[in-house]
Amino acid sequence: MSMIKDYIQSNQDRFLEELFTLLRFPSISADPKYKEDIIKTAEFVAQKLKDAGADNVEVCPTAGNPIVYGEKIIAPNLPTVLVYGHYDVQPADPIELWDTPPFEPTIRDGKIYARGAADDKGQFYMHVKAFEYMMSQNELSCNIKFMIEGEEEVGSANLGTFVKENKERLTNDVIVISDTSMISMEQPSLETGLRGLSYVEVEVTGPNRDLHSGVYGGAVANPATILAKLIASLHDENNHITIPGFYDDVIELTESERDALNKAPFDIEVYKKDLQVTDVWGEKGYTTIERTGIRPTLEVNGIWGGYIGEGAKTVLPSKAYAKISMRLVPNQDSNRITELFKNHFEKIAPSSVKVEVKPHHGGEPVVTPTDSIAYKAAEKALEEAFKKKPIPTRGGGSIPIVALFEKELQSKTVLLGFGLDSDNLHSPNEKYGIENYLKGIETIPSFFKHFAELSK
Numbered sequence: 001m002s003m004i005k006d007y008i009q010s011n012q013d014r015f016l017e018e019l020f021t022l023l024r025f026p027s028i029s030a031d032p033k034y035k036e037d038i039i040k041t042a043e044f045v046a047q048k049l050k051d052a053g054a055d056n057v058e059v060c061p062t063a064g065n066p067i068v069y070g071e072k073i074i075a076p077n078l079p080t081v082l083v084y085g086h087y088d089v090q091p092a093d094p095i096e097l098w099d100t101p102p103f104e105p106t107i108r109d110g111k112i113y114a115r116g117a118a119d120d121k122g123q124f125y126m127h128v129k130a131f132e133y134m135m136s137q138n139e140l141s142c143n144i145k146f147m148i149e150g151e152e153e154v155g156s157a158n159l160g161t162f163v164k165e166n167k168e169r170l171t172n173d174v175i176v177i178s179d180t181s182m183i184s185m186e187q188p189s190l191e192t193g194l195r196g197l198s199y200v201e202v203e204v205t206g207p208n209r210d211l212h213s214g215v216y217g218g219a220v221a222n223p224a225t226i227l228a229k230l231i232a233s234l235h236d237e238n239n240h241i242t243i244p245g246f247y248d249d250v251i252e253l254t255e256s257e258r259d260a261l262n263k264a265p266f267d268i269e270v271y272k273k274d275l276q277v278t279d280v281w282g283e284k285g286y287t288t289i290e291r292t293g294i295r296p297t298l299e300v301n302g303i304w305g306g307y308i309g310e311g312a313k314t315v316l317p318s319k320a321y322a323k324i325s326m327r328l329v330p331n332q333d334s335n336r337i338t339e340l341f342k343n344h345f346e347k348i349a350p351s352s353v354k355v356e357v358k359p360h361h362g363g364e365p366v367v368t369p370t371d372s373i374a375y376k377a378a379e380k381a382l383e384e385a386f387k388k389k390p391i392p393t394r395g396g397g398s399i400p401i402v403a404l405f406e407k408e409l410q411s412k413t414v415l416l417g418f419g420l421d422s423d424n425l426h427s428p429n430e431k432y433g434i435e436n437y438l439k440g441i442e443t444i445p446s447f448f449k450h451f452a453e454l455s456k
């Protein structure tokens, strides 16, 4: 057996136990109530980096949640890998839909169930353990820097400043991120793009107070009805987005690029069955793979207003609200799209209501190269571990800070993700396969080896 497999086998229980400890911290960044847990999580990550052999480990304070930094610089002439990940997680609710408590990791059918299991604790921790292995064998072949943040799930508001203020410390030859999915354990893949994001909240105001719906209904505009109509009008009969100018900057792929993407194994019947939907939906003229990978989309993330308690209350609400996000593709610009949305939404609103559009965080799309040394090293490492050559895919999710890394640090990213789309990210019963976790730990040292060799 190879050294790494042997090491993983003899340390497997400890690797799982440590991840479980990490998963027990409810490091929810969206809710300030968890601030202390956030700090404890950052301190735990820092301790584990130290234990594995990192130098200059620091829990760096920011205006928000701290960033954990650590490094091992072995020689100035060797290439440097910057590992980015996030220790914060999404809220667990609706908590009643979890089969086991979100912060008590539980193994079922070879999967670890816990909030953050795949996104991103289970994934970034693979790097800490792979680093431990390389240090223990004296086989670290590149300089390594870790930057693990605590605000990814809320838009990384303070990471940009940290990066700009620490450019020197963060210099690298490649950024490696394990925070995406691959196709399956049988077909490894590398995501080569992340979509951008524009996120807005809209507020529709009708009368100055809630009204009796019998006394006033039919005579005064109902903000909930108007909001529903406005939202419905944002897609046309072909499910194209109707905001003028929305598609102006979209880079269309060539036929051969589209063909290549659609060659990825994908079974629409399995997809529908998994989600228990009778049909898929989306922009006419594009496949499901294209709709989630290379096309921009607009989704309502939440919509509310009026009476939503037990029983019935006859009321005409004064206000209605929605949270709406748009996923962007190269070469769309999130500020411009937010502006287009705002202008359009205000324009289509009838004079009987007032609308307000409030922008939230955003981020730019990125495409990562497939002809770089780092990509080739990742391909080789995955092929060794999975006995099959990985294929490039375009992911639907966003890691908004990646575009900023590339701009500020002038280096490219490799998205070396080991999750699966079915891991229930952001949903109840989030999970991560033990096999995925251990395969990740096995693959990473081989990436370092190949990256060092190809960099010579």
Ligand code: BES
Residues within 6 Å of the ligand: 119, 120, 152, 153, 154, 155, 156, 179, 180, 181, 197, 361, 363, 395, 396, 397, 398, 399, 400, 425
């Ligand atoms: N890890 C995800 C992004 C992701 C998931 C990329 C699956 C590719 C495949 C990340 O933690 C995330 O959830 N990002 C958010 C954006 C953020 C601003 C809240 C997203 O994509 O919604």
Ligand code: MN
Residues within 6 Å of the ligand: 086, 119, 120, 152, 179
């Ligand atoms: Mn993530």
Ligand code: MN
Residues within 6 Å of the ligand: 090, 119, 153, 425, 426
């Ligand atoms: Mn996430």
